[in-house]
Amino acid sequence: MTPQNLMLLPLSTPKLSIGCPILDGYLGGGIPCNSITELVGESGSGKTQLCLQLTTYVHGVHDAKQLIHVLRDIQAFIVIDHTRLPVKLIVIDSIAAFFRSQYHTTLVDLKRQSKMFFKISGTLKALANKFVLVVVVTNQVVDFIGPHDGVNAVRLGNLECLHTSHRRVGPTLGLAWAHCINSRVFLARHQQSVGVNSRNAPSPTISSQTHRTFDLVFAPHLPHASAEFVIKKECVVGVSR
Numbered sequence: 001m002t003p004q005n006l007m008l009l010p011l012s013t014p015k016l017s018i019g020c021p022i023l024d025g026y027l028g029g030g031i032p033c034n035s036i037t038e039l040v041g042e043s044g045s046g047k048t049q050l051c052l053q054l055t056t057y058v059h060g061v062h063d064a065k066q067l068i069h070v071l072r073d074i075q076a077f078i079v080i081d082h083t084r085l086p087v088k089l090i091v092i093d094s095i096a097a098f099f100r101s102q103y104h105t106t107l108v109d110l111k112r113q114s115k116m117f118f119k120i121s122g123t124l125k126a127l128a129n130k131f132v133l134v135v136v137v138t139n140q141v142v143d144f145i146g147p148h149d150g151v152n153a154v155r156l157g158n159l160e161c162l163h164t165s166h167r168r169v170g171p172t173l174g175l176a177w178a179h180c181i182n183s184r185v186f187l188a189r190h191q192q193s194v195g196v197n198s199r200n201a202p203s204p205t206i207s208s209q210t211h212r213t214f215d216l217v218f219a220p221h222l223p224h225a226s227a228e229f230v231i232k233k234e235c236v237v238g239v240s241r
């Protein structure tokens with residue numbers, strides 16, 4: 001590639017809109033092609049709702065080995081049929097589910113697991129680069145228990161620690177997987193008690209509200225950003241400040 005060729009390339013990587021201008025703004029225009037973007041958060045934080053907002057086609061996969069086969073099928077499908085129905089988005093919801101039940105924590109298992117992570121992410125990145133695809137994976141969180149130092153102090157990206165539902169958490173699958181993705185978005189929810197005044201009640205009643213946040217933990221092309229969002233019946237939207 002000469003400098004002249006580089007000048008002919010598009011200035012920026014194409015981005016897939018997340019369906020909300022506010023959240024797109026925090027992502028520098030949307031989710032970028034040619035890389036892997038992870039949505040990480042506790043159960044009920046909104047990962048699937050965001051994924052559904054991106055896609056209309058769903059395929060069930062039950063374990064990591066089957067995932068490798070499905071990725072091969074997708075590759076064949078894109079290569080043969082790309083002129084008929086171009087695939088531009090791959091969503092895996094959730095990557096953590098394949099590993100939590102199948103692998104244990106002996107050294108041999110961890111080695112096998114890391115090998116599988118790199119095989120999956122290598123395949124996804126190759127597909128993303130070759131066919132200019134957007135790849136989104138979701139990941140769960142685990143609770144951090146004990147002191148905030150030692151292994152619990154491991155900092156990844158812009159945030160020192162992640163909090164959701166008033167718990168300190170970390171992404172499932174650990175450091176090895178963190179090196180397999182390019183960007184990470186943390187979705188959190190916090191239950192808040194609010195007093196509601198009612199005409200018929202003599203004093204305010206206490207009701208519970210879910211407050212949701214969207215944090216860009218790391219991305220090669222963007223600084224840290226944080227936003228509030230809500231899940232509505234029709235869509236997921238950011239809240240303007």
Ligand SMILES: Nc1ncnc2c1ncn2[C@@H]1O[C@H](COP(=O)(O)OP(=O)(O)OP(=O)(O)O)[C@@H](O)[C@H]1O
Pocket residue numbers: 041042043044045046047048049050140231232233234
């Ligand atoms: N129509 C709706 N209106 C408002 N909120 C909704 C609606 N549908 C779903 N939700 C909210 O979205 C949350 C579920 O989000 P979602 O299924 O995306 O979570 P998740 O992060 O994928 O969880 P898991 O890790 O268990 O798959 C529910 O807790 C609910 O509060």
